[in-house]
Amino acid sequence: MMTDIHTFKPLPPSFYTQPVRELARNLLGHILVHETDEGVTAGIIVETECYLGMDDQAAHSFKGRRMKRTEIMYDSPGHVYIYQMHTHNLVNVVAGEEGIAHAVLIRAVEPLVGINLMQKRRPVDKITNLTSGPGKLTRALGITKEAYGSTFFNPPLYIAKGEDVKDISVGKRIGIDNSGEAKDYPYRFWETDNPFVSR
């Protein structure tokens, strides 16, 4: 099977040093993998948003603001930033060199491996509703705050090399209406016409 776990190769730390907007764009097509006792689940990243540290009113790190939960954003690129939003966990990739608190939010993935396990964790009628949102995908993949502060270079939670995405759309981010002019920044990237993109 092409989807065998041994075919997954984590992207190297150097991948995460590219400028945050390019990173957000280039993460599309790669594979988010989570290995647990229950089994392996993985999905192709089809939607991301980037948050630009100090200068982005929508970012948790706006104006260099530091909080307990955002400390990891100031660490080196490739770290895992998990944030709890109401009843859901959201996964971010820390970007920007150490001290620069940029991040990329993974908003949606396309189920690839362990679909049965995902459905067990998150029963849905339509497969397109399984991982088509930032809170949905963490639930389906079993990602919790335990992964906070680890890196995407190694199991159990890592990003593996996927395939290039040809047709990419760019637009405004979602769910940040309280962020002044930052709400209109074109920092959201998705694979055009992919049915697993949120909303």
Added chain:
DNA sequence: GTCGAGATTGACT
């Protein structure tokens, strides 16, 4: 100690 807000989702009017 208390209050409120938030990068979401699903159920309901």
Added chain:
DNA sequence: GTCAATCTCGACT
């Protein structure tokens, strides 16, 4: 369209 679930943490009394 509206609204509550549920939890972390900063701001304030």
